[in-house]
Amino acid sequence: MGAAESTQAFDVEAVRAQFPILRSLVHGRVPLHYLDNAATSQVPDAVLAAMRRHDETHRANVKRGVHFLAEAATDAYDAARGKVARYLNARADREVIFTSGTTGAINLVAHAFGATLKPGDEVVVSGLEHHSNLVPWQLLRDRSGIRLKFLPVTDEGRIDTGALDRVVSERCKLIAVTHVSNVTGAITDVPLIVRAARTVGARVLLDGAQRASHGPVDVQGLGVDFYAISGHKMFGPTGIGALWGRAEILSTLPPFLGGGEMIRTVTLEKSTWADIPARFEAGTPAITQAVGLGAAIDWHASVDNAAATIHTAKLAERVLDGLGAVGGKKRLDGGRLSAGRVRVIGPQTMERRFPVIAFAVDGAHPHDICQILDGHGVALRGGHHCAQPFHESRNLTGTTRASLALYNNAADVDALLTGLDDALGKLT
Ligand SMILES: Cc1ncc(COP(=O)(O)O)c(C=O)c1O
Structure with missing residues (x-):
């Protein structure tokens, strides 16, 4: 699915057009890829x-x-x-x-x-x-x-x-x-x-x-x-x-x-x-x-919620797949042992779950990841997400979280994965 493309049943671009903030440029230069919806979602014109x-x-x-x-x-x-x-x-x-x-x-x-x-x-x-x-x-x-x-x-x-x-x-x-x-x-x-x-x-x-x-x-x-x-x-x-x-x-x-x-x-x-x-x-x-x-x-x-659910689940599957592959390219390119450093903390498939995806990267702090991703226009959340006991039970000080809403599109996922590849290259 291309960046501006949408599934037949769900016209994501028509939905996006109703959210003025999604047209903004981050730091005045890169398009916003808002993947912090579990913290706060955006508001439509209506x-x-x-x-x-x-x-x-x-x-x-x-x-x-x-x-x-x-x-x-x-x-x-x-x-x-x-x-x-x-x-x-x-x-x-x-x-x-x-x-x-x-x-x-x-x-x-x-x-x-x-x-x-x-x-x-x-x-x-x-x-x-x-x-x-x-x-x-x-x-x-x-x-x-x-x-x-x-x-x-x-x-x-x-x-x-x-x-x-x-x-x-x-x-x-x-x-x-x-x-x-x-x-x-x-x-x-x-x-x-x-x-x-x-x-x-x-x-x-x-x-x-x-x-x-x-x-x-x-x-x-x-x-x-x-x-x-x-x-x-x-x-x-x-x-x-x-x-x-x-x-x-x-x-x-x-x-x-x-x-x-x-x-x-x-x-x-x-x-x-x-x-x-x-x-x-x-x-x-x-x-x-x-x-x-x-x-x-x-x-x-006013939105077809069944189609929206399929749409976000498909995007989330791309995120899950992509997280498994991020860093792998680097290993092929540069011979560095970088594959498998991203661990999804939670169910590994979209079965019985919603598109809130937290992950840990060995050797990289979530705040550093979020900062580099911010440079790519990608808004993520890093930290314990107000669930400190759960993170401590996994010996994690924090995770990085991408959370999707129905207005997210393939370009948002691509920006996340590209930015993460960049972050892994810089941080590990
Ligand atoms: C599962 C869950 N419970 C409670 C809250 C707190 O919500 P609010 O800050 O809107 O009161 C949040 C917010 O992140 C949440 O994700």
């Missing part, structure tokens, strides 16, 4: 326009005023909630709580659901988690005396569901794991997690930060209790995300943050709480960003 339109025509605070703009802003905010609810296949809009992102959503559960736990109760996470789904539980453990237990990770970089019987005990109240790893790209075997949790009456939280950018999610079909997402990884703005939770669970939980709009009554002595979702949205929310997230969901619906 999302930028929707946010601008909202602020130009409907800007006001929500749920507080009876004037025209206040009602229009409230309608726009509520409409965005409905869009998220449908994207996640929630049973009701009120099951969606707007948060600052996945981190905000998980902290909300760690506080509100955490407040219902007793010393000795257990929360199970895994060794593959982003710090956002680890540190809030450590903080809960330290303030409430719960026990934190860990599912191990397989050699392939998947959560080891074979260990569920051993790790999940009768005292387990919650299993909180990632849906898709932000390092290995592996998809978690959710049915096995849910079955283990149900056996002991525990709840399940999925960190959906890396999953939600790849198309609609079916929280009811997954059978989980809480689901956390970040708008900025789903072609939406930063500063907005959501927690989905089953209404019957959320309705029984105490608030996390106190303030305006989350109350029913307030006296100087005590307060009572509003129903969900307001109970968990204290203060002025990120209104324009919520509108932007709604627009991102609308935009995503």
Whole structure:
């Protein structure tokens, strides 16, 4: 497939044309090859326009005023909630709580659901988690005396569901794991997690930060209790995300943050709480960003997601193949023993994984690799990707990560592999 070519079913160039940033030149001279989508994806014109339109025509605070703009802003905010609810296949809009992102959503559960736990109760996470789904539980453990237990990770970089019987005990109240790893790209075997949790009456939280950018999610079909997402990884703005939770669970939980709009009554002595979702949205929310997230969901619906998934999987296969070959050319050319120095940390094929590809290069630091690749216009992430325990378990200080989105094309993959060849030549 040539640089500007696209698969018949998926016109990647037509998609790219909707993302103004993809036309930019890095350092004023090389085309941008944006492969850091697992950190933050880019925003299409439609999302930028929707946010601008909202602020130009409907800007006001929500749920507080009876004037025209206040009602229009409230309608726009509520409409965005409905869009998220449908994207996640929630049973009701009120099951969606707007948060600052996945981190905000998980902290909300760690506080509100955490407040219902007793010393000795257990929360199970895994060794593959982003710090956002680890540190809030450590903080809960330290303030409430719960026990934190860990599912191990397989050699392939998947959560080891074979260990569920051993790790999940009768005292387990919650299993909180990632849906898709932000390092290995592996998809978690959710049915096995849910079955283990149900056996002991525990709840399940999925960190959906890396999953939600790849198309609609079916929280009811997954059978989980809480689901956390970040708008900025789903072609939406930063500063907005959501927690989905089953209404019957959320309705029984105490608030996390106190303030305006989350109350029913307030006296100087005590307060009572509003129903969900307001109970968990204290203060002025990120209104324009919520509108932007709604627009991102609308935009995503305009794309053929099945074709986009095939498109990104094909590109990711090229990356995986290419990483195996990078450096090999050098060995043939210069007689240096350079082949096999790139190790993909995670599943080696695209089976049961998403296009998030982390790799280690013997003798080369990820930051140095990223810097050289930046000179080629390629945006990558180097480091532990907020998954320090997983990297330490592999004796790695960090990895280099290429993560693809539906607007990436063959030219992006070619630039990655060419740049990496250059980096290996310079660094090893
Ligand atoms: C798996 C996973 N969980 C949680 C987060 C945190 O998301 P946010 O920073 O948007 O709160 C990320 C972000 O990289 C992630 O990849």
